[in-house]
């Protein structure tokens with residue numbers, strides 16, 4: 125990993141950098157300006173809820189933090205690593221995308237095993253599947269799962285990986301009541317293990333049970349919720 129200490133953004137406590145720091149981030153995609161002067165701090169190990177209407181820019185903001193999209197203007201750091209150093213950022217971050225982002229032709233267990241391999245970390249795949257009620261689906265291909273089961277599998281992956289910064293896009297979508305309660309339980313569990321969470325959601329009352337500090341995106345601008 126590259127040296128996380130660099131010029132530009134400064135952290136008040138150099139030994140424990142913020143999980144996420146964005147400063148005056150603008151993003152233009154094609155002819156549209158999607159993010160406008162977004163400044164945000166997520167302290168290490170803490171959670172922030174990201175609210176906003178459809179098309180406000182929540183997913184886009186998560187993708188910027190994951191270094192999948194480069195800001196047009198402004199700068200940012202993830203655990204001290206400059207967003208421009210995508211390789212280092214991707215080592216400390218996990219994005220659970222809204223569509224779950226799974227490999228459809230791999231089985232549930234294979235998806236989790238692959239994720240562990242990507243990060244070069246050990247983990248108990250069977251326990252993770254059992255944690256989300258998918259122990260009976262370990263060998264089933266993802267393409268044959270229901271939308272809610274996919275969401276559960278994506279949640280199991282985020283829980284198993286427990287990357288220091290975990291971005292979660294609409295974790296409650298497609299889930300029944302038990303599934304929603306499970307999301308809260310597992311995200312709280314991650315927090316208890318020191319993971320910082322940035323949660324984009326349309327269910328403020330649920331997301332705030334994990335991450336009480338809420339921000340709202342309106343037309344690409346961030347305001348306190």
Ligand SMILES: Nc1ncnc2c1ncn2[C@@H]1O[C@H](COP(=O)(O)OP(=O)(O)OP(=O)(O)O)[C@@H](O)[C@H]1O
Pocket residue numbers: 153154156158176177178179180181182183184185
């Ligand atoms: N690759 C792209 N090229 C051009 N415009 C894009 C691209 N990706 C997203 N957008 C636009 O960016 C805006 C924000 O989209 P985004 O998916 O971030 O919103 P969101 O807040 O996550 O919405 P939702 O609640 O519906 O998931 C939308 O107007 C969308 O059309």
